[in-house]
Amino acid sequence: MTEAKRAVTYIRVSDVSQVQGHSLTAQERLFRELCQNRGWQPVGVYREEGKSAHVDAIAKRPVFRQLLEDASKHQFDVIVIHTLDRWSRNMKVTIESLSILAKHHVGLVSITESIDYSTPEGMLSMHMLGAFNQFFSSSLAKHVKKGQEQRIYEGKHHGAIPFGYQSCWDSSKGEKVKQCDPEHSGGIHIHPTEGPAVTELFRRYASGTGTLSSLAGWLNAEGFRTRNTKASPDAIGNLVAGPRLFTTASIRGILHNPFFTGQVVYQGKALPGAHQPLISKEVFIAVQDLLKKNSGRSETLSSHPEREYLLKGLVRCAYCGMPMWAQTYTSGNSYYREHKATRSIEDCRGHGGAITCSTIDNQVRELVSAIELGPKWLEEVLSIISLKDDVERIKKERDEVKARLLRLGRAYVDNVMPEEEYKRQKRLLELSLESLVVPDYNAAEAAGKLILDLPKLWASATLSEQRKILLTILDAVYIDAKAGKRVIAVMPKPPFRPIFQVASAKKDSKIHIINEPLGASPKGSAVFLVETGESRTPRPMETARNVLQV
Known part of the structure; x- marks a missing residue:
């Protein structure tokens, strides 16, 4: 059958x-x-x-x-x-x-x-x-590659048009309309304000009168913005796309791009372009030499394998949402620092803020030690993720499959069924059993059990192991290094988000977890406010929301 x-x-x-x-x-x-x-x-x-x-x-x-x-x-x-x-x-x-x-x-x-x-x-x-x-x-991929190579050999750009240039065609309304008559060579021309700004960038850097950071600040102050179209998360995890402030990385990208010398690059080779250059090749080479010379890191920021930071890869500025630096000075003191004011959509209000690593690390350790779950935590989690009915249905179906496997085994032992047919049906039932799972439920249950075992794991863990535990649970820890000098929010990984909605802090701790996720939709929210530190007056619900730019 x-x-x-x-x-x-x-x-x-x-x-x-x-x-x-x-x-x-x-x-x-x-x-x-x-x-x-x-x-x-x-x-x-x-x-x-x-x-x-x-x-x-x-x-x-x-x-x-x-x-x-x-x-x-x-x-x-x-x-x-x-x-x-x-x-x-x-x-x-x-x-x-x-x-x-x-x-x-x-x-x-x-x-x-x-x-x-x-x-x-x-x-x-x-x-x-x-x-x-x-x-x-x-076939389509071959034709696309062929067309792309033809454009390159004609000296035309491929991909997005770099900052400093603009197209001779307008396609904003869904239909290409020529703006320049006659069309410029290569189909692009120098932007009237961005072009001179790029030339000035190269001049300032080549003359040694501007650093990457100061040049980013100058462009931003002049009202220029990047042509960014890629969505990236803001302070509370929402994806935001659109023009952004220039950063040291975006300035470095401009200064490294030979396109501004009138060349196009394809598969690592620079070929003559059809567009008008903004700088000479001599200036470009001088800038490359300076970039290489200035790329060495200071002793303060040099890599030391023996230095470990509890929140490395997790700590973020609560004002702009960007990662913060962990830095140890020659004095031996370690700090989490917000270095740049130009790394987000707007200037970061936390620019220049710093706080000792030990202060924040101790607050995080207190938070970890204070988290506890009630006796009905799993039932509460299932209600949050709307899986209670599914779990009961799956459990019933799994019990039925297990019963069929038991009856099948008895039939084989009693010689009622040939071995080949027994193996075939057994394999089908095992496959059915493997498919009868509720992924969200299983992930949430595993997350909850880890939280229950956390005090024991944490107490015996080294600094490196504690960091790995945090990386398992959290995506980010937001700190206010400017005013409050404390942790004000955490972003749990998806399986742990419903856990934080039902978790509480031990009564004798200084920690308070605000279970309502930041944002309108609890299922889609990622950031949870927490109260840490010695002084928590006023309570950070309103202040933290303001800091996180809700």
């Missing part, structure tokens, strides 16, 4: 389809009727509301993406959809998704259309589509 196929359904709805009677409830009912008729085991429903099937990227449909990820983990055998347009109306997405299903031998069935990729013939068709997609992608 063959094992019943495990089936799931992907249902998506729009207002128009609801009027036509294809609501989520109707699609799910038809799915269960199909499973009953075919003898399949319905094991899941993936619902996606408000997402168009026209979108050109799987990443823009989170439930759809999760479905494909679960398919790659062999959590089911076949996917049922109501109509093909519920799946995708975009050819690229269709071929890409079918390739994923074919790779992992997962079938696709449409209830309305005559499409059944759950049969051997259907699986063959999916494999053919996957091969076509792979060929198309490889």
Whole structure:
């Protein structure tokens, strides 16, 4: 007797389809009727509301993406959809998704259309589509590379246009419109204000009248901003994209770029460019020599393997959210310091602040020693992550599979079942048992148990081991090195976030954990305020929120 196929359904709805009677409830009912008729085991429903099937990227449909990820983990055998347009109306997405299903031998069935990729013939068709997609992608990559190389040999830029230049074309409204007549050589020209600023940067650095830090400050004071488009986290973990202040790193990137000498770089080689240079090659070489000469670190900042810092890689400035330096002076005193005022979207109000490592380290040690969980912590965590029903259902299914394994073993021992059939069914049941887990639950339970064992682990750990423990639990420790001189917030790693929502501090400690995560949505929030230090008046709830720029 063959094992019943495990089936799931992907249902998506729009207002128009609801009027036509294809609501989520109707699609799910038809799915269960199909499973009953075919003898399949319905094991899941993936619902996606408000997402168009026209979108050109799987990443823009989170439930759809999760479905494909679960398919790659062999959590089911076949996917049922109501109509093909519920799946995708975009050819690229269709071929890409079918390739994923074919790779992992997962079938696709449409209830309305005559499409059944759950049969051997259907699986063959999916494999053919996957091969076509792979060929198309490889061919497209070759054409893209060929076109890119042609641009380079013509002296044209590739990638983003560097600071100091601008395009002769405007595509801000979705349509390319020529702004320059005639078009400049290479399709770009010198920006009227940024261009002279770049020339001045090189002049100042070459003459020795400007450091990387002072040049960043000068550009920022003049009102210039980077052309950053990459999103990066702010002080409370929210991703922020857009122009930023110049930093020493961004100035160094400009000074190292031969593009400003009229060259383009491709695969490590500098080739003649078609654009107008901003500086001479002689100035560029002089700047490179100075950069190399000035790259040596001072004795104060030199690397000492024997120096260890408890919060290295974790400590962040509470004002701008950027990592802080751990630094030991010749006197032997160690400090956590906020060095630069120009590392974030705005000037950092904590610039120049410093606090001894021992002060902050002791506060963190007090926090670790003070954390405790109540007797019903796991039940409370499950309520937070809305998994209580899932956990009970999974536990029941696991018990049923274990009972079937026991009955199977008895049948084999009693010679009721041949050895090969016993091994086959045993393997199927074991695979089923492996798939019956709730990842969030398991991670939260493991996190909670670590917190329960933390006092014992922490007490016997070395400084290096304590740092590893913190790196397991936390993503960041925010400190105010300017005014409060204390830890004011922590960012736990995802599995530990619900733990912090139910954790409390021991009554005899100086620590207070504010369980409500910073932000509107507890499930999406990452930062938890904590009260540390000798003096906590006024309470830092309001002041910490202001510091963290909420």
